[in-house]
Amino acid sequence: MSDGMEGRIGHGPAAASLRIALAGNPNCGKTTVFNAYTGARQHVGNYPGVTVDRKEGHLELEGRSITLVDLPGTYSLTAFSQEELVARRELSAGNVQAVIDVADASALERNLLLTVQLLEMGMPVVLACNMMDEARAAGIQIDMERLGQFLHAPVVPMIAREGEGLREALAAAVNIAGEGRREPLRLSYGPDLDTALLELEQIIETAGLLKGVYAPRWLALKLLENDGVILREVRAADAGTAARLEAVCRKTAAHIRDTFNAGTESIITDHRYGFIHSILRDGVLDRDPARDRLALSDKLDRVLTNAFFGPLIMLGVLYLMYQITFEVGAYPQGWVEDGFGLLGDFFKDVLPEGLVSSLVVDGVIAGVGGVLSFVPLIMIMFALISFLEDSGYMARMAYMMDRVFRFFGLHGASVMPYVISGGIAGGCAIPGAMATRTLRSPKEKLATLLTLPYMTCGAKLPVFLLLAGAFFPENAATVMFGIMLAGWIFALVVARLLRSSIVKGEATPFVMELPPYRMPTLLSVLLHCWERAWMYIKKAGTVLLAISVVIWAAMTFPSLPEEAAAPHEARIAALEGRLEALPAGAAEREDVEEELARARDAFGEEKLAYSVAGRLGKWVEPVTRPAGFDWRTDIALIAGVAAKEAVVSTMGTAWALGEQDPDDAEPLAERLKSDPGWSKATALALMLFVLLYSPCFVALVVIRQEAGNWGWVAFSILFNTALAYAVAVGVYQAGRILWA
Template sequence: MAHEITVALAGNPNAGKTTIFNRLTGSRQKVGNWGGVTVDKKEGTVNFKGYTIHLIDLPGTYSLTAYSIEEIIARNYILNQKPDVVINVVDASNLDRNLYLTTQLIELDTKLVLAFSMMDIAHDAGLIIDTDHLSELFNARIVPLVGTTGKGLDDLLQAVVDTAHQTEPSRRHIEVRHVKEIEQQLETIQSVLEKDAAFSATHPSRWTALKLLEEDPEIQTLVRESTFTATEALDLAAAAKQLTESLFDDDPSGLIVDRRYGFVAGAVRESVRRETMPRIDITRRIDSILVHRLLGFPILFFSIWLMFQLTFTVGHYPTRLIALGVDWLGNFLRTALPAGVFSNLLADGIVPGVGGVAVFVPNIFILYFIISIFEDSGYMARAAFIMDKVMHKLGLHGKSFIPMIMGFGCNVPAIAATRTLKSKQDRIITILINPLVSCSARLPVYILLAGTFFPRHAGNVIFSIYLLGIALAFVIGRLFKKTIFRSDNPPFVMELPPYRLPTLRGTLIHMWEQGSLFLKKMTTVILLGAVVIWFLSTYPAAPDRGNPPTPTKTTAVETITVRDSSTAPPSPSDGTVSNGDVRPNSMTYLEKIGFSIEPIFVPLGFPWQASVALLSGFVAKEIVVSTFGVLYGVGEEKSIGKAMIRGGWTPAAAYAFMVFVLLYTPCLATIAAIKKETSPTIASFSVGYSLVLAWIVSFIAYRIGILAGLG
């Protein structure tokens, strides 16, 4: 390890951990997931004085119990991966609570460096911190850091290198002393655990004993499974509980928390002076407006409205540019390449497939940019605070509001964001209703259909689809809570962090991380989907593509639409715009499948192309548009619309189709995320219930549409 040092960053949420991580690693970082779960795992490297320092950003936690997955991940990393040094990022302006985590990092018996972030804020708040004294009390180097300027980072790296080279004997061992009775029990349990030399060699015995006293379910299981001392140790812990309850009217975990806080309070008392009362508490001032009794809700809704305006109106310009580029590329490939399978695959499969999605990249990035600002500024917590009572009515947590908002961007990260919810039931319900929140991938479908069939009211029509999704999320969520998942709630304990001005750099990094996840999804899943769809919609067929339409096809469309809604204009057969590319007597695979399931959609007023598009939309909903493009043999959105009108779509059917796209089975990536977060059963349930719901609601919408004269 001479020149390679592994360092884990631990700290409370909002302590400035991410800022420090970004400052240190710059662009040399990669984002992934912790094994099997979707909590972000960020890694990066720093080169410092000939050392290669690997940094791992642990999830932000207040404690290291088994309370949440983040806490388990953080402590398991430290215990099992044994990083050379742990940097504990501590918000210097709030030592009273931040140092609580530090007491537990000490228990893990790891080499520790304390990075005191926000020293400038602490100073402004009138705090004079004797870091030397604190350093002695916690037996760890303390490095003060100033705000977002990066001042002090070299000192931090130097401290890490020095600490990594400390040899075991030279380290003074410190620990929080607990109540006498607890200490006695700890010692007894420790000696029992140490009978198993192999187990205690890899698991610090005092820490394990503490966790047994705290009745930590993870560690109880671990002990039961991996040491023969389990029965004895667990019995002792149970006896200790009885003892403390009779003596102190409190369980060991309460006494332990109390002592840890006692240790922190003592340390802070000895080393922190409060020079002056803070002049103005900016956060309190801002909150008196943003969380105001009357203004709170209007401001919240305005913020969300603004978020959408920025995403979709500002995003329109780059989107147009990309759309033009994609069109140009498709045409270019068609003319430049010799006709054949390859040029077809490129010009008609890959380019429209991926291009049709690439046009929404600007929207996605802008949306994540704004969500990052919401999160980093501290407003997201206020949104949860304001919305909690409403969400609680659904049996959910105010924090469920955040994944729900994120669902408007993409359901995949939104489902990942449900990790912040502590109750499994809350999480499952939030996950199940999340796909009802219309993600941005569905927007292209709405834009196409609303723009074509409701040109004067496109905005309102799209808005009504969004509202419908939200309303159904509430209804279904409540239904699930009342029927399937009935349980008690964990306490709603949520920090309202001080407002901070988000840095452009931090926001951009955040945006890039989330946005590139979407890009990744696009280039892998969607490219594959586009190629599969292209294949299914090309074969078996004659090798000449880009061909004129055929009577067979037109008849098929007319039969369906006439049978169904009777107002379909006759499709042209002049060949300028084709309605598809079915050859006489031979249908493509996709069309065969589409035709075979088509009767299901007749009551909803969808032509057969719809069933094909919906099938391909299973891969990713944005593909619905490109499938229409392929099926109608046109690339540009406006021409797809024209072809659809010719193909017999009615406004009522178009609206019902939008409803169906809103509700029906989540896309492949979302299902994968659901499965990852919950179980295959829940994932299949999600698919099943949404299909049923989509059919029922679309049917109602279509019938109402016909009654309203839109048929």
């Protein structure tokens, strides 16, 4: 941990382990706090039964083993989103002994709403006022001791990025964890609601309803807020008591509606904020009137989110990302390619010629190596995306895109699923599909779900990087930028088509908080970059390795019959004999070498064509030929339905099997460029086809989970592939004329 915390950890006998939760609003710096505490000792997965990220980290403090649980960022503990529900369940399960509530000190009033709800649950809470440097710069002073007295909870100032206050907050959490659940915070919600709350509490306590799970008063509050999840739990626990409680809630809700023309939930929220206002005004918060918090963030937003300049700047930022990726990444990519080339040469030398050598060199190294060679470029892109996320600019992009999204029948919140899926390249459709759970409207969710596979996900990037670099070397960044924009354009146009036909429905309003601009910490950027790159590497070393071996087998068996192979072998042997007989400087030698290379290519191609994969590719080729795809490309596209990364690995294997000269092992890009069947038109058509056609198998499974039936999965496969085919044919035919 930063600030030398690890060096001060004790080494005495370990006491019982603790589970401490890390809670906070989005953009409060909670991720920085979690990374600072746990570093590389993190485990990332999903909460059981849901698709929200679950992060846990392990550390020790003075011999005490601590598991830190990073709860999803949430503004409250209602049940309006998956994140809120998951956070509430984790806290109420009884597995967490204390909570460190990370609050943005420069926006304390808003952040304290979550704090109040945690205290109403009876959770032992440490309030960590993070980003104190920003608060001070904005002229905000906070009396920590006085705030702690009002909340009856420890309050600690913190600047997580500099390590300030981290140890103090953790030590306070460990201290209060041993005290167990606290007496819940009891606020007054006015005479009408207070009377109802008292009646509900008495019924709950008498019945022992959900005892040990929820505090009676908190349970009563949730029932008055008409919380559907809590109501279902109450009915399941005791149907008779639930009926009595619901009768009280209905009577109270009707009275509040008639008296105040408002719902009980809004009245409860108003009183919570009233409590927060009162304590902040009572000597806790002091603002310097001479220092306006418009400061840097608001001044920057005047330009960066300007109706005219904002979108232009955003496009410039995205283009710059690609330019940096290609310019900086070209060197390490070349090193990785050379490394795999040397590895292939090594195994060719040490393994006897035959099936084992072919499997290792042509199947594993050519397949997986072709994908891993793009890791440096992808790491650079992930680092840049992480910088945009942590700096606060990503939220501005979503805000600006909402203006466009509404025109196409989508919600502004659809921006984040698109971005996560690869809207800025390098994402993944799987978490993108999961992110659609934040959309309240089922119709908007479905339209987003069916169109987000058009984004330039990390699995498609190797294809785009390969072809853009090979066929458009002078304009690779421009082509990549254009492919990304094409994904957005197709997604929006198809969404408009869907929202006007089979998924009609009313639009819902968009509300989003714009966090202040911050300079991301190097540790946070590197950790995000490593997490995503490691997932990519792990997939290449597991799923793609298996796919590469299966594809190699499909491309190798059955073997070409001896009678068909004999003429090729005889011709190759004759040419090798002629070559050996010629002196080193003979002019004829170059012609014989070229003829020998063509003979080997012809032999390799015929063997590949005779295999299972070759026959399948040949069968499909008449259909795809108008799009410029030959049978070897078709094999790669079929493999891409399993995983899009397999497109490059399969092409690497296919062209490796077609090139048998051990002294002339070219990178895949060079082989494609020298293939007479390939051109700029072919490359562009293939990039657009890969961009648009059927999502990968795992993404289809997640779409099924989120959409609710297999019909939409079939639609996604058939419609997307038909659209991809039509676009590829049009682009290829137009390209042949343009580049003739």
